[in-house]
Amino acid sequence: MPLAEAHALSARGALAPIQFQPHDRRADREKLRDLAQRCQQFGPYVALEEGDAPESLLIDVTGCGTYFGGEDVLVGNAGEELQHLGYAARLALADTVGAAWGLSHFGGCPLIVPPGAQLAALKPLAVEALRLSEAVLERLRALGLRRIEQVLALSRADLASRMTPEVAHRLDQACGTRAELLTPEEAEEPVEAAWNFEPPLRDRRLLEEGFWRLLAKILQRIQGRGLGVQRLLCLFRTTERETVSMQVGLLRPSASAEHVFELWRLQFERVRIPSAVTSLTVRLAVSMPLEFQQGELFEGTGEVERQRHLSTLLERLSNRLGEQAVVRARCWPDAEPEQAYRCVPWFREHATAEPRQPSKRKQGPWFRPPWLFPQPIAIWATSRTPHGPPIRFRWQAQEHEIAYAWGPERIETGWWREGDVRRDYYVAETTEAQRFWLFRTLREEAWYLHGAFA
Amino acid sequence: MKPAASIALIRTLQEKVHDMEGHAAQTVGPCVLASGSPIDGLLPRRGWRRGVLTEWLGEGDGAGALTLALAQSASLVRLTGILVVVDRQRCFYPPAAARLGIDLKRTVIVQPRTPSEALWALEQALRSTAGAVTLGCFDRLEERSYRRLQLAAEAGGSVGMLVRPARFRAEPSWAEVRLLATPRPAKPSAPGRCWKVEVLHCRGGRNGGAVEVELTDEANLVRMVSGLAHSAHQADAASA
Numbered sequence: 001m002p003l004a005e006a007h008a009l010s011a012r013g014a015l016a017p018i019q020f021q022p023h024d025r026r027a028d029r030e031k032l033r034d035l036a037q038r039c040q041q042f043g044p045y046v047a048l049e050e051g052d053a054p055e056s057l058l059i060d061v062t063g064c065g066t067y068f069g070g071e072d073v074l075v076g077n078a079g080e081e082l083q084h085l086g087y088a089a090r091l092a093l094a095d096t097v098g099a100a101w102g103l104s105h106f107g108g109c110p111l112i113v114p115p116g117a118q119l120a121a122l123k124p125l126a127v128e129a130l131r132l133s134e135a136v137l138e139r140l141r142a143l144g145l146r147r148i149e150q151v152l153a154l155s156r157a158d159l160a161s162r163m164t165p166e167v168a169h170r171l172d173q174a175c176g177t178r179a180e181l182l183t184p185e186e187a188e189e190p191v192e193a194a195w196n197f198e199p200p201l202r203d204r205r206l207l208e209e210g211f212w213r214l215l216a217k218i219l220q221r222i223q224g225r226g227l228g229v230q231r232l233l234c235l236f237r238t239t240e241r242e243t244v245s246m247q248v249g250l251l252r253p254s255a256s257a258e259h260v261f262e263l264w265r266l267q268f269e270r271v272r273i274p275s276a277v278t279s280l281t282v283r284l285a286v287s288m289p290l291e292f293q294q295g296e297l298f299e300g301t302g303e304v305e306r307q308r309h310l311s312t313l314l315e316r317l318s319n320r321l322g323e324q325a326v327v328r329a330r331c332w333p334d335a336e337p338e339q340a341y342r343c344v345p346w347f348r349e350h351a352t353a354e355p356r357q358p359s360k361r362k363q364g365p366w367f368r369p370p371w372l373f374p375q376p377i378a379i380w381a382t383s384r385t386p387h388g389p390p391i392r393f394r395w396q397a398q399e400h401e402i403a404y405a406w407g408p409e410r411i412e413t414g415w416w417r418e419g420d421v422r423r424d425y426y427v428a429e430t431t432e433a434q435r436f437w438l439f440r441t442l443r444e445e446a447w448y449l450h451g452a453f454a
Numbered sequence: 455m456k457p458a459a460s461i462a463l464i465r466t467l468q469e470k471v472h473d474m475e476g477h478a479a480q481t482v483g484p485c486v487l488a489s490g491s492p493i494d495g496l497l498p499r500r501g502w503r504r505g506v507l508t509e510w511l512g513e514g515d516g517a518g519a520l521t522l523a524l525a526q527s528a529s530l531v532r533l534t535g536i537l538v539v540v541d542r543q544r545c546f547y548p549p550a551a552a553r554l555g556i557d558l559k560r561t562v563i564v565q566p567r568t569p570s571e572a573l574w575a576l577e578q579a580l581r582s583t584a585g586a587v588t589l590g591c592f593d594r595l596e597e598r599s600y601r602r603l604q605l606a607a608e609a610g611g612s613v614g615m616l617v618r619p620a621r622f623r624a625e626p627s628w629a630e631v632r633l634l635a636t637p638r639p640a641k642p643s644a645p646g647r648c649w650k651v652e653v654l655h656c657r658g659g660r661n662g663g664a665v666e667v668e669l670t671d672e673a674n675l676v677r678m679v680s681g682l683a684h685s686a687h688q689a690d691a692a693s694a
Contacts, residue, residue: 309584310536316578317564325565329548329558341548343563370520370554372547404642433637434516435647451547453647454512454520454591454617 025053032057036185038085042068042078047182049101056104058097058182069241071112077243084247094118097182098174102129102148119175123149130170139163192283193217200239200276207236207277208268212261214282219257222287228253229260231286238275246271248319249347251311253288259312266320314346323347335413336421337372337450367409367427369437369451381438381447389426390438395449400430405438412442425450468498468658487613489529493522496653496663497631502530504585507607507614509629511622511654518649519635520617521554523589525669528555530587530613537561538579540590542572554669562586573599580606580614589615597626604628623654630657638666646670 003020010018029048036046036057045060059078065071075091082089092104092111099118103111106129113121122129125148127140143162145151151159151167159168172178193214201207211234219229232248248264318326327343334340381393389405408424422442429435435453440446486501488494494501502508512519531537537560539546544565552558564579566572572590579588580603588607595603595618607614620634632655638648652664 306535306584309582310586313538313579313582313584313586314562317562317575321564321566321571321575325567327563327565329561329563331549331552331558337547337549343548346562368547368550368553370524370547370550371515371545372550374544404640429640430516431639432514433639434514435518435637436516451545451550452515453518454515 029054033185035082035085035087038081039078040185040190041081042074045182045184047184056101058100060182060184061093068243073241073243075112080245094121096174096176097180098131098170099176101131102174105129119152122174123147123152127151130167130174132166132170136164136166140167190283191218191221191287192281194279194281196279197277200278202276204268204273207273207280208265210280211264211268211282212257214280215257215261215264218282218284219255219260222284223255226290227287228255228290229284230288231284232260232264233281233283233285234264235281235283236273236277237279237281238273238277240275242274244271244273247285249323250315251347252308253290255290263315263319266316270320318345318347335411337368337411339414369435369453371454372437372451373449376439376448376450379438379447379449381440387424387440390428390440390447393428393436393438393447393449395436400428400432400434400436402428403431403433404429408440410442411439423448427453471658487530487533489526489533491526491529492665492667493526493633493651496633496651496656496665498656498658502526502613503630504611504613505608506630507580507604507616507628509627509632510615510617511620511632511634512617513620513634513636516637517620517635518637518647520591521647521669522635522649522651522667523615523617524551524554524556527587527589527615528557531557531560534585534587534613535560536584536586538564538586538588540564540566540572540576540579540588542566542569543591573603576614577603577606580612581610582612583610585611587613587615589617591617593619594622595625597628600626600628627655629655631655 006018007020032048032054036048039046039057039059043059043061043064047058048054049056049058061071061074065074068074068077071093075093079089079091090104092100092107092113094100094103094111094113095115095118099113099122102122102125103113106125107121111121127145127148127150128137129148130151132140140146140151140163145154151171154162156168169178173180195210195214197210201210215232218232222228228250229248230250230253234246234248236244236246238244246264246267248260248267250260250263254260314326323345326346328346329341329343332340332342377395379393379395381390383390389402389407391402391405393400393402405426405428407426409426410424412420412422414420423439424442425437425439427435428438436449437451437453439448439450441448486499486503488501497503497508510519510523527537537556539551539561541563542565546563548556548558548561548563551561562579564575566575572592576588576590576592579586595616603614603616606612614629616629623632623634631653634652634654636650636652638650640647646668648666648668650664650666653661655661656663
């Protein structure tokens with residue numbers, strides 16, 4: 001959607017509140033460099049693609065597959081790592097940088113090309129997969145050359161006479177007849193500790209002991225630097241060549257081994273390790289200066305001690321139940337009841353923008369039920385007149401006579417989403433003074449129970 | 455002895471007995487929170503004690519026990535600073551809670567996947583010394599689990615609220631107070647809601663007290679229905 005159109009829709013209130021930010025190429029590059037650092041676990045050389053606005057990471061994984069139990073496992077682990085960080089990555093592994101780039105951008109992903117087969121894999125792809133400049137691409141299109149195989153069908157003499165040398169250069173790079181240099185990102189020395197078990201361990205108490213010792217080593221390394229643990233990665237490699245990973249997150253950096261261990265153990269108790277563990281690696285993923293004081297978790301809750309207790313509670317809950325299970329809700333200015341709030345995990349709280357506050361329409365607490373079913377429940381209901389309020393409905397094999405029904409409150413919205421909403425809502429009070437929130441769809445005239453004033 | 459003096463003496467003795475029974479909350483600061491609602495008058499010390507559980511029972515899915523518990527929590531959170539809602543069913547609807555006066559910025563919503571996780575989360579929140587109001591909707595509660603929750607609340611000093619269906623009223627409870635919220639029929643002209651709130655069980659207090667309350671449109675506050683015949687205060691006076 002063009003920016004001007006988004007502006008216009010936002011101004012009319014048709015879209016959820018939008019924050020407009022100018023594109024920051026420098027920030028993009030910095031983020032990609034951070035990712036490059038994280039990807040050094042998959043290969044010794046990780047580089048950003050050339051150009052002013054790089055968007056791809058190039059990893060030299062020559063000979064690394066065996067350490068992961070195969071190249072497919074390596075690619076799978078890389079995908080999982082990036083997904084865990086919140087990125088939808090497209091991955092391809094090939095003999096040459098050119099082929100891997102082209103296949104990751106225009107092929108099916110993740111894709112692993114067997115050695116020497118890159119040319120066959122590239123042939124059916126669009127010419128855009130050759131990393132050519134826009135001017136050259138336009139020229140190729142003008143000549144009717146849309147796929148790489150069509151370009152390959154031309155003789156080199158024809159290619160040289162009709163096109164710039166860039167085409168032959170990129171083709172050679174993709175096929176592997178011309179070398180391509182990677183400029184690796186300088187790696188920060190990772191703070192990690194590992195333990196190889198011989199024989200492999202199954203006893204969870206021994207694994208706990210192992211983690212405790214590795215944690216102590218890590219904390220010792222960062223002790224003098226005034227740093228605390230904010231996020232810790234723990235990898236178990238098993239005899240079945242599987243890798244089980246765990247991440248321990250903290251709201252505030254900590255250098256207390258007992259505290260970090262306690263949070264780790266809350267997760268470890270729920271982690272299933274399918275076979276004996278051959279090695280355990282503990283890596284400091286994010287560290288922060290210990291004096292770093294986060295803003296108040298809750299506005300106005302006052303004293304430092306209470307804030308500390310709160311963050312401990314949130315850390316315990318989030319590490320045991322998962323970060324997605326401990327959330328803070330925010331009302332969202334959307335008429336569709338299901339879309340009228342957003343839940344944000346506490347651990348990601350600070351990355352989100354404050355939405356525009358909902359309009360202060362004068363509505364009492366009985367216009368929305370405190371108990372809303374995740375999915376509206378189809379019910380049988382009847383009304384005295386067509387399009388009239390309900391007088392009776394049946395739910396859970398029980399018939400409810402309705403004494404009063406307030407409404408309809410018509411909600412027609414969400415046309416820009418899949419499946420728009422057109423509903424007439426009623427607050428219905430039964431003869432037993434119980435209250436429910438019902439709606440009738442305008443299209444199918446079907447009744448649903450959406451919530452209870454529990 | 456004059457009646458007023460005897461009432462005061464009885465109250466003092468009740469509090470002493472209560473403390474000797476070991477129910478005093480182990481927290482720093484005020485142990486009894488006054489929310490300002492008429493329901494306070496039904497409670498043993500005319501307020502919400504830290505370190506104990508209160509059980510809300512409602513007959514049916516739309517009886518409004520959760521609504522009342524949330525409205526009550528909204529007032530208490532202004533004093534304690536934080537509300538933890540354990541929502542295993544993922545049905546808690548924040549926009550409605552906000553309309554009941556809950557400050558969502560001070561609300562932690564925990565969404566466990568299983569009943570055992572939900573119990574664990576509730577226990578953690580109750581045990582935390584952050585001094586939160588903790589609220590959870592539960593059906594069946596084993597006696598041992600219930601006891602653990604009560605001990606956790608005692609250790610942490612939280613105000614714990616459990617919302618449960620009224621069909622469990624016959625089961626034993628470790629809550630200090632068990633309240634039954636029975637909704638009253640509304641008037642078609644005013645969709646505001648009234649309830650009779652009745653004390654089914656009260657440790658260290660008097661059972662059978664009742665008060666009629668309504669949720670007002672203007673301020674989303676729980677207040678006593680005007681012209682009421684059976685308020686707690688009147689019941690007190692009658693018993694004295």
